[in-house]
Amino acid sequence: MPTIQWYPGHIAKAERELKKQLKYVDVVLEVLDARIPLASQHPQVSQWIGNKPRLLVINRQDMIPEALHSQWVNYFQRQGIDVYLTDGQQGIGIKPLLKATQKAGEAVNEKRRSRGMRDRAVRAVVIGFPNVGKSALINRLVGRKAVQSGRKAGITRQLKWVRISQQIDLLDAPGVIPPKLEDQKAAIKLAICDDIGEAAYDLQNVAAALVDLLSELETTEIFDQRYNIPVEGLSGESYLATLASQRHNEDQERTARELLNDFRKGLMGKLPLEYPPDYL
Numbered sequence: 001m002p003t004i005q006w007y008p009g010h011i012a013k014a015e016r017e018l019k020k021q022l023k024y025v026d027v028v029l030e031v032l033d034a035r036i037p038l039a040s041q042h043p044q045v046s047q048w049i050g051n052k053p054r055l056l057v058i059n060r061q062d063m064i065p066e067a068l069h070s071q072w073v074n075y076f077q078r079q080g081i082d083v084y085l086t087d088g089q090q091g092i093g094i095k096p097l098l099k100a101t102q103k104a105g106e107a108v109n110e111k112r113r114s115r116g117m118r119d120r121a122v123r124a125v126v127i128g129f130p131n132v133g134k135s136a137l138i139n140r141l142v143g144r145k146a147v148q149s150g151r152k153a154g155i156t157r158q159l160k161w162v163r164i165s166q167q168i169d170l171l172d173a174p175g176v177i178p179p180k181l182e183d184q185k186a187a188i189k190l191a192i193c194d195d196i197g198e199a200a201y202d203l204q205n206v207a208a209a210l211v212d213l214l215s216e217l218e219t220t221e222i223f224d225q226r227y228n229i230p231v232e233g234l235s236g237e238s239y240l241a242t243l244a245s246q247r248h249n250e251d252q253e254r255t256a257r258e259l260l261n262d263f264r265k266g267l268m269g270k271l272p273l274e275y276p277p278d279y280l
């Protein structure tokens with residue numbers, strides 16, 4: 001399979017701007033995609049933020065089965081990482097996240113008080129891959145439409161500070177991705193979930209990879225129900241070809257787009273592409 005690489009100019013610029021702003025930030029909220037919490041962790045974030053407090057936010061919680069929620073929380077907690085599950089579209093899980101952000105930033109004001117300075121608002125930044133739901137989350141945290149949110153990756157182009165309350169200022173950063181996608185398995189999952197730009201990959205390869213991945217996870221029953229063709233015994237590539245011949249007059253590109261859109265819109269049901277490594 002050809003490698004997936006995507007690092008357009010606006011992302012490189014976003015990363016430079018973000019790094020500049022990080023020194024003014026007290027707390028980092030890293031947003032992950034619930035369907036792929038491991039693949040959507042940015043490999044360089046830890047290095048950028050040093051020992052600033054970090055909260056992990058698993059967004060799109062509505063797109064995975066509820067039974068998995070606590071499994072992910074446990075998995076990250078075992079590594080000493082605080083995790084919050086949210087649905088940015090419906091505004092679920094927002095209050096605990098606000099509280100935790102406030103609490104994580106309090107150390108700054110304790111230090112200021114000890115030097116005889118007045119309290120100031122805690123400064124938090126929301127970072128993550130494109131399209132994971134950062135802007136939708138911010139709008140929920142603010143309680144109004146303060147920043148733009150949209151279905152295509154790469155909507156947020158500029159860094160923007162938003163006042164959430166007297167206590168919290170939030171920085172909305174454009175999606176960042178590593179300059180080199182070293183882990184190609186992760187890159188394919190990001191492409192399937194629409195968390196990197198479409199220019200980076202071949203639609204048919206990625207749709208076939210979705211079928212292969214779900215076969216590996218043994219969660220392909222939905223294909224029999226939705227398309228009336230079982231996956232059993234077929235590779236992703238042959239499945240796509242079979243589906244195309246039955247539905248769209250051999251048009252595999254159109255079939256691939258339809259398959260991926262059905263998955264991305266949640267029309268195939270709650271289908272995670274990753275489970276905690278120690279999931280039983």
Ligand SMILES: Nc1nc2c(ncn2[C@@H]2O[C@H](COP(=O)(O)OP(=O)(O)OP(=O)(O)O)[C@@H](O)[C@H]2O)c(=O)[nH]1
Nearest residue numbers: 060087088131132133134135136150154155156175
């Ligand atoms: N189902 C579901 N959709 C969500 C959720 N959060 C956000 N979305 C949708 O996902 C799409 C992307 O959301 P954005 O908030 O624009 O994502 P972003 O991370 O700011 O994207 P960039 O600006 O590209 O970095 C939008 O259509 C949102 O409505 C969620 O928790 N569940």
